[in-house]
Amino acid sequence: MNKLYLKLAWSNLKNSRQFYLPYVIAGMLSAMMFYTMCAIQGNEGLSKMRGGASVQMVLFFGVIVVGVFVSIFLFYTNSFIMKRRKKELGIYNILGMGKIHIAKIMAWETFFLS
Secondary structure, rough: OOHHHHHHHHHHHHHHHHHHHHHHHHHHHHHHHHHHHHHHHOOOHHHHHOHHHHHHHHHHHHHHHHHHHHHHHHHHHHHHHHHHOOOHHHHHHHHOOOOOHHHHHHHHHHHHOO
């Protein structure tokens, strides 16, 4: 039965790649930007520079702002994808799949995307 979920998840990703590709690219770029800001802010060499403590403080607030905007952006793109897939999930429900089975398919899709 798990092979069925696996095949459904893979075929869903292949058929919906025009929606998932921007989501994956946006997620990668957002994570890259966030971790770059964190690495610059946490650099020990920055504190040894003149005025480096104030630069670290500004970068810390920048990390917080980037984190908030990244999380809002990713939640927005995820809700956009889920609105597009509402019909597909409804068809699965009509065909007799329970919420647990649909959740398993979604979990496999998330695994493949990550």
